[in-house]
Amino acid sequence: METLSGDLLIFEAPSVVTGFRALASIEKPDVQVIDASPSGAGRFLILLKGSSAALHEIQKAMRDAVVDEVGYDEPVDHELIENANGALLEAAYSLLPQKLNGSLVVIETDSVSAMFAAGQIFVEHQKLTPLEIKIRKTGGKGAYGFFTGPAELCALAAQDVRTRFKDAVREAKILVFDEPNEAIRSMFEGA
Structure with a gap:
């Protein structure tokens, strides 16, 4: 490939x-x-x-x-x-299934461009692993994604994106789970 x-x-x-x-x-x-x-x-x-x-x-x-x-x-x-890190496209087009590895970052952006910009920061700057990126094809706009890594890196990555997006007047909702519960883990690891 x-x-x-x-x-x-x-x-x-x-x-x-x-x-x-x-x-x-x-x-x-x-x-x-x-x-x-x-x-x-x-x-x-x-x-x-x-x-x-x-x-x-x-x-x-x-x-x-x-x-x-x-x-x-x-x-x-x-x-x-x-x-651009190839893992971003692989996550967006579901080519590379990944397992949850520690903490979880959930991000929702108002544009696909913003999602890829955030994803590049997560993967290249903070060394997180992309789990999945979903591009909204119907209803709504933008994209949402899931990234995983050690808790301290997930927190740093989330803050990095918030700061950069604020400076660039972009919007993103970001949630970090330091210790995802079993319900969240089952979404990525199966039941």
Whole structure:
């Protein structure tokens, strides 16, 4: 299987039509489309893999294409993650089942871009293991995810994301379980 790590661009358009307009602006053949699909509440998710330089150029072209159509008032979220940890995509597309390993962080974000940004912090900076990332495809918007690791790292990771999101004016609900009970453990380890 091809490695899923590398540079990623997550782009969320405010509608399916606008999402396809953004897709049509991609003129780089060396960029791989990993996902292009509705992501709930009328939004459209585009997930691309390629070189950082190509993704920076595409990010601007896609943003310009969307702004030309809907203006600056519509919600458009995007995140370019250089050297993204492949475990994030594996968790998002359920390719790598993991077991709960110590404490648990539950996070809910208002956009998929924010989830991947938080996930990169959890995995790369705080060395947590992603258990699962769920992209809302119907009803609501955004994503939620589960990450595991030692209690002290989970607490640090949660605080790190809260601080960075506050500075970036992003929203996330984060809950840390230092010692998950049996009901929570059974969700990840089976009954």
